[in-house]
Amino acid sequence: MEEKEISQAVISRLPRYFRYLGELKDEGVERISSQELSGLMKVTASQIRQDFNNFGGFGQQGYGYNVEYLYHEIGKILGLDQTHKFIIVGAGNLGRALGNYLNFERRGFIFQGIFDQNPDLIGQMVRGLPVHPMEELETFVRENEIEIAVLTIPKTSAVAVADRLVQNGIKGIWNFAHVDLNLPEGIQVENVHLSDSLMKLSYNINRFMQEEE
Amino acid sequence: MEEKEISQAVISRLPRYFRYLGELKDEGVERISSQELSGLMKVTASQIRQDFNNFGGFGQQGYGYNVEYLYHEIGKILGLDQTHKFIIVGAGNLGRALGNYLNFERRGFIFQGIFDQNPDLIGQMVRGLPVHPMEELETFVRENEIEIAVLTIPKTSAVAVADRLVQNGIKGIWNFAHVDLNLPEGIQVENVHLSDSLMKLSYNINRFMQEEE
């Protein structure tokens, strides 16, 4: 079957829809029109309808969208009806913080292990799991069928570690290392470059202050 | 003077240029053409030239771009030639991890203080600074002329805290809380919605596995 590729611009908006719908659901709202949602989310009603229709007709003419139904459908599109096992590579401040973050679990992302090359950290506990030495990485990923690896290691080692992960069947990498990973077709990479984000903020602050002068 | 607004798409690419140019500089590369950079960064040479020309002519026909010069110019555009004082609101795992992250300092972002409403955390040290109670927030921001606040608090309190910050002269908010902040014109917000990013990764993994079938 020929499926049209859905643009990443659309995908990037889905989690935000999911969040708003979840909140509406929790408030007990049963149905919502694209126009009402438009007002809430500050995007055009037209875009909302276009976005949803990439995945099929979730609405009903004259009625709008059923909040609970739409919420679950978007969740399914995002893969949140399944569980995803992940490990963290790099038990520094950020790695440990992410390991301790409980909300991921709520969405089906299961924290399975954490690794570091620093001998002082081996055996320390993070969210009930001991820090493993890097030597165990390959076996662990294979035997536990880990789907996602979170990379919170310095950029100097990130590329090599990513390759080892790919060799052992990882499906996606959530990359916090400040380097571009060039991985084979089919391995998904989602970059979180924190310093890039901070620089963008810095630019926008500066720009506005110059405009003011 | 009439200045054309530069699109956020362009701004988002600047930190990546900055990173590549910094690496080239460290390798001792003196000059580079848009075509060479294109090969390295996997974007079109045309886009590179268009992007740079938003800010004026940094290159020279027949020669290319001087790496060191271009690196510094982009740094200036991003405001990295100035210092930016920031505080962190929320001394949980993520807040403390960001406080301990040294690389921000290298780019001129100066960690000035950290706040939390949990009495057990008050006085604990993060990167040599004590956790302040939330009551001190307003005075601290005003007296120390804090430019940026990093929000690593739950979404339930984020909106109210953001308002207090804005009241006291904050210029930009780096928002890790999973909520949209609607702040007055001129206050810059940069969102880092980690769970959104993770959901996007989940979608892309799923999509690829379905294509394979």
Next chain:
DNA sequence: TAGATTGTTAATCGATTAACAATC
């Protein structure tokens, strides 16, 4: 000077918005 490569204009592509017929 000839060759290389920018800066910039023009063409293309893709994403967003508007419009409206279909239909609940």
Next chain:
DNA sequence: TAGATTGTTAATCGATTAACAATC
């Protein structure tokens, strides 16, 4: 049925790419 609102096509807008004249 009449009114509301979707799903979808068409129009617009903006961003990316191509082309090439300017010039180092």
